[in-house]
Amino acid sequence: METKRSRIGNWFKTSISARMLIVGFILVILLIPLSFVKDLIRERGYRQTEVIQEINQKWGNQVTLYGPIIKIPYKTYKEEKVFDPNSKTYIKTFEDVFHDAYFFPENLDINAQIDTESLERGIYESVVYTSDIHLKGNFQGFDFSAEEIPEQDIFWNKATVLMKTSNLKGIRNEISIQLDTSQVNLKPLFDDQAMSTLSSNFLKNIKNDTELAFSMDIKINGSERLQFIPVGRETLVNMKSDWHSPSFNGNFLPDDKTKKISKNGFEANWKVLETNRQFGQQFFDRLPSLSAFSFGTNLIIPVDDYQKTERTSKYGLMIIGLTLLVFLLIQIISKIDIHPFQYLMIGLALVMFYTLLISISEHQNYLKAYLIAGSAVIGLITIYSRTILKNIKFPLLVFSSMTALYAFIFVIIQLENYALLVGSIGLFVILAIIMFASKKIDWNQS
Template identity: 85%
Template sequence: METKRSKIGNWFKTSISARMLIVGFILVILLIPLGFVKDLIRERGFRQTEVIQEINQKWGNQVTLYGPIIKIPYKTYKEEKVFDAKSKTYIKTYEDVFHNAYFLPENLTINAQVDTESLERGIYESVVYTSDIELNGSFKGFDFSAEEIPDEDILWNKATVFMKTTNLKGIRNEISIQLDTNKFSLKPQFNDQYMSTLSSGFIKKLKADSILSYSLNIKINGSEQLQFIPVGRETLVRMKSDWHSPSFNGNFLPDDKTKKITKDGFEANWKVLETNRQFGQQFFDRLPDLSAFSFGTDLIIPVDDYQKTQRTSKYGLLIIGLTLLVFLLIQIISKIDIHPFQYLMIGLALVMFYTLLISISEHQNFLKAYLIAGTAVIGLITIYSRTILKHIKFPLLIGGSLSALYAFIFVIIQLENYALLVGSIGLFIILAIIMFASKRIDWGQS
């Protein structure tokens, strides 16, 4: 029995295949703590999202402005036949049915000054803003001919003007609209599925050929995003901000010739014509949801340490696998005996890199956290390998290999457009090095 155990033990010590099986098994085992670390990174990222959402809700959420729009009621008639028992005939009756017509402005010019600030709660940060928005333009004519509505059935004296916004809570001033010589206060009227509505009192002396100029100012708190819907036949938007990292989004992009982005802020101008959209200037009976045509700016925090840590952890299996492979090649070539427990300790040290990285990055910038975590882990493994490997050249090889590998991963996660290209080239070079290094192995021992 002891002879059989001795033969098995010698086989594990002398067989290359056995060593590869053991290292492969250890690598599979290390996937368990590595998975726990990835879950921890996701959990911390979700926590960051929750805290930022809470900050934003108290300050003011994303802002989309829609309007101004003039609403004019009108009526049609529903014919009904009622049977008269005395005359034994049907008598026609007519019932009034009330509808609304919605007219968009001829011109809409928006000037938005966006002043940002960063709010912190503990280790988390969110960018919020206060925006002074000036809107002006004109309405030109109110034509009901498409619906063949006679003038006497149009309730001109019941016309109102209204605005819609996704963030009623963030408004910081009493909003009044100057409509020609008249001034109307806009008050919350009702809520629909996606926007809150501010509506005025009745507009008097409105006629089919009326031309009305308008102007209004809104001061509003918001977070992350500011957008507008191009309701004007010609919509001009000028946005200026002190934020250095805008992301222009939505259905329309700003003019590249006038767009300026510097470390001190940005300026952007949009021009949207009726022909650029897929809707007209008037709607009858129902105002559709036009939020799909919104455009504007995201005010993003460019460095998200949790995203970078998560991207780094995706290369965890690669780093652990390559490091254990280097130790295995050294063991095979130099005939040095490395115990499976020592492989396991080296693998766990590599897993610890990610917990160090995420914990330090919550209090320092990502570069400093990466340097500290990488230096600690590389130093630990290099010193530990000195105790199990005979020659100083092997620990130096381990330290140099890990340093190059971590530097390579850091470069990849900083790239966006060229990450796949650089990563593919790097992996090709690593594979070539391993292939030629393995030529020195006597595979007859397998």
């Protein structure tokens, strides 16, 4: 029995295949704590999202604006036949049915100045904004001919001006609109749609050929996004901000020739015509939801520290596997005995890198956290390998290979458009190095 045990022990010490199996088994075991660390990173990221949403709700959520819109009531007649028992015939009656017509402006010119601000709660930070928005334009007539509505059935004296927004709570000034020489104050109107409505009757005697110029100013708090809906037959939007990382979204993109983005902010211009969208200049009876046609800007935060840490953790298996492979190659080439427990300790130290990274990055920026966590883990494993590998040559190899590996991962995390390309080239180079380094191994020992 003792002889059999000693043979098994000698086989594990001398066989390359046995060593590779042991290291592979340890690598699989290390996936368990690595998965726990990934869950921790995701949990902290979710917590950050919850806090930011709470901050944004109190300040003001994303903003979508559209209008002004002129609403004019009108009526039609519904014919009914009522049986008359006296004459034993059906008598025609007509019942009034009331509707609303909605008219969009001929021209709409919007200027929006966005000033951003950082709000903090504990270790979390959110970027919000205050926007000063000036709208001007004109209406050129209110034509009911498409519905063949007689003039006497149109209630011109009950015309209403509407302004719609997704963020009523964020408005910071009394909203009024200048209609030619009249100034009209808008008040909130109960609306069961997703967009809140500001409304007011304006005491101006308008007709179907009335031209109506308008202008208005809105000061509004918001977060994440500012969007408009192009209700003008020609809609022009100019947007300026001190935010350095805009993401233009929606159905329409700004003019590339006039778009400017720098570290000090951005400026963008849009021009949208009626022919560019899928709705007309007037609606009868019902105003549909037009949110699908919105466009504007997301004030995005460039990849935050939790996102970077989560992306870094995705390379955890590669870092652990390559580091253990370096120790395995050193063991095979140098004939130095490395115990499986020592492989396990090295692997756990590599896993600790991610807990250090996430905890430090909550108080420092990602670069400092990465440098501190990386230096601590590389230093620990290098010193530990010095006690295992005895001479100085192999610990220096461990130090240089780990430094290069962590530097390579850091570069990939910073890249966005070229991350896959650089990662693929880097892995190809690493594979080539391992292939040629393995030529020195006598595989007959397997």
